[in-house]
Amino acid sequence: MSDKTKVVVIGGGPGGYVAAIRAAQLGGEVTLVEKQYLGGTCLNVGCIPTKSLLHSAELFEEAKEGAKYGIVSSDVKIDFAKVQERKQAVTKQLVNGVKGLLAANKVKVISGEAAFTSKDTIEVKTEKGTETIKADKFIIATGSIPAKPPIPGIDSKQCIDSTGALELKEVPKTMIIVGGGVIGVEIATLYSTLGCKIVIIEMLNEIMPMMDGELTKMVRAKLAKKGVEIFTGAKVMSFKDAGENVEVTVEMPDGKNQVFAGEKALISIGRRTNTATIGLEKAGIANDRGRITVNNKMETNVPGIYAIGDCVGQIMLAHIASTMGEVAAENAMGHNNVFDSKTNPSCVYTKPEFASVGLTEEAAKAQGVDYIVGKFPLAANGRSMIMGEDGMVKIIAGKKYKEILGAHILGPRATDLIGELALAIALEATIDEVIATIHAHPTVAESIKEAALAVEKRAIHIPNR
Amino acid sequence: MSDKTKVVVIGGGPGGYVAAIRAAQLGGEVTLVEKQYLGGTCLNVGCIPTKSLLHSAELFEEAKEGAKYGIVSSDVKIDFAKVQERKQAVTKQLVNGVKGLLAANKVKVISGEAAFTSKDTIEVKTEKGTETIKADKFIIATGSIPAKPPIPGIDSKQCIDSTGALELKEVPKTMIIVGGGVIGVEIATLYSTLGCKIVIIEMLNEIMPMMDGELTKMVRAKLAKKGVEIFTGAKVMSFKDAGENVEVTVEMPDGKNQVFAGEKALISIGRRTNTATIGLEKAGIANDRGRITVNNKMETNVPGIYAIGDCVGQIMLAHIASTMGEVAAENAMGHNNVFDSKTNPSCVYTKPEFASVGLTEEAAKAQGVDYIVGKFPLAANGRSMIMGEDGMVKIIAGKKYKEILGAHILGPRATDLIGELALAIALEATIDEVIATIHAHPTVAESIKEAALAVEKRAIHIPNR
Amino acid sequence: APKAEAQPKAASVTEGGRVKASPLAKKIASELGVDLSTVAGSGPNGRIVQKDVLAAEVKPAVVEKAA
Numbered sequence: 001m002s003d004k005t006k007v008v009v010i011g012g013g014p015g016g017y018v019a020a021i022r023a024a025q026l027g028g029e030v031t032l033v034e035k036q037y038l039g040g041t042c043l044n045v046g047c048i049p050t051k052s053l054l055h056s057a058e059l060f061e062e063a064k065e066g067a068k069y070g071i072v073s074s075d076v077k078i079d080f081a082k083v084q085e086r087k088q089a090v091t092k093q094l095v096n097g098v099k100g101l102l103a104a105n106k107v108k109v110i111s112g113e114a115a116f117t118s119k120d121t122i123e124v125k126t127e128k129g130t131e132t133i134k135a136d137k138f139i140i141a142t143g144s145i146p147a148k149p150p151i152p153g154i155d156s157k158q159c160i161d162s163t164g165a166l167e168l169k170e171v172p173k174t175m176i177i178v179g180g181g182v183i184g185v186e187i188a189t190l191y192s193t194l195g196c197k198i199v200i201i202e203m204l205n206e207i208m209p210m211m212d213g214e215l216t217k218m219v220r221a222k223l224a225k226k227g228v229e230i231f232t233g234a235k236v237m238s239f240k241d242a243g244e245n246v247e248v249t250v251e252m253p254d255g256k257n258q259v260f261a262g263e264k265a266l267i268s269i270g271r272r273t274n275t276a277t278i279g280l281e282k283a284g285i286a287n288d289r290g291r292i293t294v295n296n297k298m299e300t301n302v303p304g305i306y307a308i309g310d311c312v313g314q315i316m317l318a319h320i321a322s323t324m325g326e327v328a329a330e331n332a333m334g335h336n337n338v339f340d341s342k343t344n345p346s347c348v349y350t351k352p353e354f355a356s357v358g359l360t361e362e363a364a365k366a367q368g369v370d371y372i373v374g375k376f377p378l379a380a381n382g383r384s385m386i387m388g389e390d391g392m393v394k395i396i397a398g399k400k401y402k403e404i405l406g407a408h409i410l411g412p413r414a415t416d417l418i419g420e421l422a423l424a425i426a427l428e429a430t431i432d433e434v435i436a437t438i439h440a441h442p443t444v445a446e447s448i449k450e451a452a453l454a455v456e457k458r459a460i461h462i463p464n465r
Numbered sequence: 466m467s468d469k470t471k472v473v474v475i476g477g478g479p480g481g482y483v484a485a486i487r488a489a490q491l492g493g494e495v496t497l498v499e500k501q502y503l504g505g506t507c508l509n510v511g512c513i514p515t516k517s518l519l520h521s522a523e524l525f526e527e528a529k530e531g532a533k534y535g536i537v538s539s540d541v542k543i544d545f546a547k548v549q550e551r552k553q554a555v556t557k558q559l560v561n562g563v564k565g566l567l568a569a570n571k572v573k574v575i576s577g578e579a580a581f582t583s584k585d586t587i588e589v590k591t592e593k594g595t596e597t598i599k600a601d602k603f604i605i606a607t608g609s610i611p612a613k614p615p616i617p618g619i620d621s622k623q624c625i626d627s628t629g630a631l632e633l634k635e636v637p638k639t640m641i642i643v644g645g646g647v648i649g650v651e652i653a654t655l656y657s658t659l660g661c662k663i664v665i666i667e668m669l670n671e672i673m674p675m676m677d678g679e680l681t682k683m684v685r686a687k688l689a690k691k692g693v694e695i696f697t698g699a700k701v702m703s704f705k706d707a708g709e710n711v712e713v714t715v716e717m718p719d720g721k722n723q724v725f726a727g728e729k730a731l732i733s734i735g736r737r738t739n740t741a742t743i744g745l746e747k748a749g750i751a752n753d754r755g756r757i758t759v760n761n762k763m764e765t766n767v768p769g770i771y772a773i774g775d776c777v778g779q780i781m782l783a784h785i786a787s788t789m790g791e792v793a794a795e796n797a798m799g800h801n802n803v804f805d806s807k808t809n810p811s812c813v814y815t816k817p818e819f820a821s822v823g824l825t826e827e828a829a830k831a832q833g834v835d836y837i838v839g840k841f842p843l844a845a846n847g848r849s850m851i852m853g854e855d856g857m858v859k860i861i862a863g864k865k866y867k868e869i870l871g872a873h874i875l876g877p878r879a880t881d882l883i884g885e886l887a888l889a890i891a892l893e894a895t896i897d898e899v900i901a902t903i904h905a906h907p908t909v910a911e912s913i914k915e916a917a918l919a920v921e922k923r924a925i926h927i928p929n930r
Numbered sequence: 931a932p933k934a935e936a937q938p939k940a941a942s943v944t945e946g947g948r949v950k951a952s953p954l955a956k957k958i959a960s961e962l963g964v965d966l967s968t969v970a971g972s973g974p975n976g977r978i979v980q981k982d983v984l985a986a987e988v989k990p991a992v993v994e995k996a997a
């Protein structure tokens with residue numbers, strides 16, 4: 001028998017497969033158990049499918065607006081079956097890629113459903129029967145599933161979750177989206193671009209409450225231009241299957257009920273951890289209503305058992321799952337690493353894109369941080385103008401030392417631009433270093449320097465007030 | 466009379482107008498003299514027009530390939546007059562923007578041609594006559610103009626420079642591009658996408674010699690796919706006006722002559738400083754065949770006279786001109802700043818984009834630097850796959866400390882992605898900090914982290930060899 | 931901050947005598963009068979970050995531990 005550390009990873013999403021590869025790189029003998037699909041939510045019914053569909057939607061919009069740029073064509077139409085086919089192909093290619101990577105790293109993959117039977121043993125139900133596996137270390141990465149609130153009528157046939165919304169065969173004429181978080185807003189962007197009339201119902205006072213409020217308002221305005229109606233502070237009371245449509249009764253902010261009819265109703269009020277059937281109690285793993293309790297080394301209360309990603313119920317993002325996975329794998333293999341979310345970017349694939357890292361202005365205020373803001377509107381950025389886009393770069397800096405505390409970008413390529421500012425936060429950079437860094441012309445990134453200059457009211461390409 | 470420092474800036478390009486604004490911000494009484502157009506080469510016949518035309522070309526290509534993504538349309542055509550109109554509109558808007566910014570900063574703008582008559586005086590020829598201006602400080606920012614080599618027949622009517630190439634009324638059927646630098650390659654990208662058959666003739670052994678060779682080869686392959694023929698180590702001997710076409714005689718690498726016929730011949734062999742008529746000798750300003758000699762404070766040999774941008778003949782890029790402009794303005798106003806090009810990004814707007822900062826592998830080798838390379842192919846990046854693009858991220862790190870010495874990206878959004886790595890170089894970051902920074906999923910930027918991991922042969926999403 | 935004195939070298943001082951510290955750490959150190967060459971860095975490769983400087987200011991004992 002091998003004297004390698006035996007590591008079992010439960011769940012093959014971006015948390016689990018990354019943890020498995022990292023543990024194998026460090027010399028572990030790694031087994032990955034996945035019950036449904038490698039790549040997990042992210043590759044199969046999450047990040048990748050949404051972005052593939054959104055990319056097609058973006059191209060559709062660009063094609064329709066081509067005349068502005070001198071591109072003439074007639075009869076621009078969407079072939080939604082083809083859009084779905086393309087999504088399927090991308091997903092498949094990436095899932096196969098993960099399969100190949102696991103093989104290249106000599107990770108053994110078992111198709112089956114795992115559950116703990118004790119602190120050091122799991123049982124895996126496979127097609128061929130039940131297998132028992134002992135290991136030195138376990139990494140739990142079972143992810144999350146869409147939450148389904150107990151609202152009357154929610155089982156009406158028109159009610160779908162995000163998975164359903166990504167698998168529609170046709171673009172619906174109307175859709176009521178319950179929940180204005182990132183997923184709700186991305187699906188609103190997708191289908192409104194493809195011609196669907198959308199209403200978003202959000203219980204809180206703002207959509208995407210973790211994003212910067214000022215920029216979120218700009219997103220709302222852009223959605224409104226596409227005909228998306230947004231009601232915040234509004235609560236869904238019931239659904240009723242009315243044949244063609246579902247009728248959604250909503251308690252509006254004024255306390256009165258209003259009924260919205262839609263061909264589909266998307267329930268996107270959040271996700272809950274997927275830990276109900278994995279035998280947490282058998283192994284004695286502490287959790288808070290299904291959210292596995294971990295420290296910053298991703299250790300659970302049980303020595304040798306780690307948990308990562310959506311199933312810990314902290315920040316439900318793929319790159320967080322992967323980062324936690326690396327940390328857990330390294331710790332499981334005897335190294336010493338900790339998870340820190342301070343450089344975590346949050347991205348929303350609206351058009352233009354919306355991305356954020358560090359403190360929002362709201363959070364800075366709430367935490368009593370002494371801050372100062374620098375803003376640069378992309379209407380004054382040549383590259384954005386060329387692309388026909390606008391938006392804003394906003395930097396939150398400490399008042400005294402001008403260190404970068406947060407950055408928020410609404411604009412073309414925002415999800416990639418945020419990388420520079422995440423690195424700035426990682427390195428405890430101040431605006432001075434961002435300013436001293438030469439930014440290429442003509443790029444959107446120039447606006448990052450301008451926003452940093454604006455912190456000291458010395459932007460070049462806008463009047464400073 | 467005001468006791469403000471009197472600053473005169475000669476030339477209103479990205480060097481001059483930025484210097485003027487910065488000097489005004491610092492309390493100077495600033496006059497800007499511009500003989501032709503505010504915004505200079507960059508806004509009128511350089512960066513902005515090329516990128517506006519290239520954006521239309523990109524949309525055209527995307528529209529033609531729309532079916533792959535489920536976008537159906539018929540008869541996709543380019544309306545080149547409209548493409549030019551759009552370019553004109555963008556340029557005009559930006560030039561007006563500069564006008565507004567100068568006004569907002571209370572910079573006095575004089576339309577006229579300036580020349581030194583002594584160390585502290587210039588004469589400006591305007592429509593209304595000649596004006597004499599004395600000042601405390603002068604900043605020379607007269608830029609550059611296309612070089613015209615003394616090749617027989619170069620005055621043939623089909624020979625054009627970059628300005629001519631950007632103002633064509635129709636897409637030519639064939640074009641011979643003499644000089645495979647950034648401008649040549651961008652114009653090749655533009656017109657080949659619009660259906661023009663292109664031949665590039667380059668005297669050196671590689672096109673874009675300052676860019677990383679490995680990635681440049683990938684660009685060559687992509688251009689070849691578009692039908693662009695590239696001959697390196699080839700020298701143009703003569704042009705001959707043959708009516709419809711120009712006949713370009715080229716001495717090929719094997720020493721034999723070959724004749725290429727083209728509807729147009731673009732001469733893009735470089736640019737020379739535009740300093741012949743500004744009275745350098747009257748003021749006693751040292752220069753090397755027209756390239757004004759400066760130190761890293763942008764000071765010329767004459768106290769109080771600074772020179773910036775293309776006219777110093779160092780790195781002919783708009784953001785370098787602007788950066789030098791800021792440095793010169795600050796020094797002129799009594800502050801103390803130096804110019805350092807170490808974070809300078811070089812960008813080429815090919816499809817996908819090509820961007821670079823710091824040392825290339827070739828330069829590292831030539832300088833005897835002990836380096837190590839990390840590479841990540843974008844074919845393994847989900848976001849790139851969604852966009853139907855590929856490419857590569859390549860990081861050059863010091864062998865011992867793994868500090869980032871250079872980075873090279875061929876891929877979608879490369880010109881904006883390079884910002885993160887420029888900041889990394891500014892902050893003397895090592896790959897550890899880039900790895901520790903959480904990169905959002907799904908973005909192209911994730912590949913930067915992967916390339917950093919690859920430096921230590923521990924990339925997650927490719928097998929490490 | 932004063933230049934490197936005859937102090938025990940902390941991990942953050944490279945062979946060339948340069949101190950690896952984050953920009954924020956440098957700014958705070960110069961304000962608090964903390965000599966960076968005496969501070970042990972907790973960041974990657976011993977890079978000095980904000981919290982190291984703050985800790986060094988409160989209890990200079992950290993210096994001994996790092997030496």
Ligand SMILES: Cc1cc2nc3c(=O)[nH]c(=O)nc-3n(C[C@H](O)[C@H](O)[C@H](O)COP(=O)(O)OP(=O)(O)OC[C@H]3O[C@@H](n4cnc5c(N)ncnc54)[C@H](O)[C@@H]3O)c2cc1C
Nearest residue numbers: 011013015035040041042046047114143309310316317318
């Ligand atoms: C529509 C949508 C869009 C999203 N877009 C983004 C985005 O753009 N960016 C982003 O960062 N995040 C996005 N997310 C969130 C992202 O998908 C998740 O954060 C991420 O997938 C979490 O990774 P994970 O590995 O923790 O869990 P998951 O990806 O959920 O994977 C868990 C895996 O475990 C398996 N499993 C569960 N129980 C067992 C068991 N008992 N035995 C064996 N296997 C088991 C499951 O089958 C699954 O494959 C999106 C989510 C959705 C729904």
Ligand SMILES: Cc1cc2nc3c(=O)[nH]c(=O)nc-3n(C[C@H](O)[C@H](O)[C@H](O)COP(=O)(O)OP(=O)(O)OC[C@H]3O[C@@H](n4cnc5c(N)ncnc54)[C@H](O)[C@@H]3O)c2cc1C
Nearest residue numbers: 476478480500505506507511512579608774775781782783
């Ligand atoms: C086709 C093309 C594409 C390019 N693309 C890019 C790119 O993508 N990115 C990039 O960074 N760079 C690019 N460049 C280079 C960039 O345009 C130059 O580096 C930049 O414009 C230099 O700025 P400058 O202020 O030094 O000079 P210029 O922009 O050349 O401006 C000089 C100004 O001075 C004026 N002037 C000259 N003499 C006098 C006088 N005696 N009196 C008064 N006024 C005078 C001129 O009229 C002119 O307006 C490109 C260049 C070309 C030609």
